[in-house]
Amino acid sequence: MIRWYGLAVGVLALDQATKWLALVLLRDSGSVAVLPFLSWTLTCNTGAAFSMFQDLGWLFAIAAVLVSVYLIVAIWRYTSTSLEGVSNALILAGAVGNLVDRLIRGCVVDFVHVHYGWFNFPVFNVADSAITLGAAGWIALIVADVVRNRRDRGAGAGSNGRSE
16 A cells, blocks of 8 residues: 555656646746647646536635545555555546646646647646546456456346346
8 A cells, every 4th residue: 555655656746746847947938849740839728628517726725635535544444455446546646736837836737748740638637637537447446346246247147048
């Protein structure tokens, strides 16, 4: 369980360091092209993911605190697999990383901008990426559990192919 807290702290530190660099290096330029499909673009998001629900930052701060407390306890008491531990740690780090921004700056610092031609993905940060990867891990765990349960029910079926 300590390794999951260590992972969360490491991702949180990476998130805060990259946001600090973005604030320092992009303050005057606003946006710097890195690749034809990638730019560093400094934005300050007061809403939720992808700038939805602007000016409800206080609500997201409360949600982040509640989710963080839940995940701290979940890692301590319930984490049983590596994927579960990594997923919980990534979501915890992302939630705390964006919470720190809301409390210190009043908005979440975003700076990674993926775009190509007509495609323009909303600007995001390391914390958002961590939350997304952690959620993908949770989805994978749920799918694996459903498959396992179906397989177990199938193995318990009688000779007529129906469950008894």
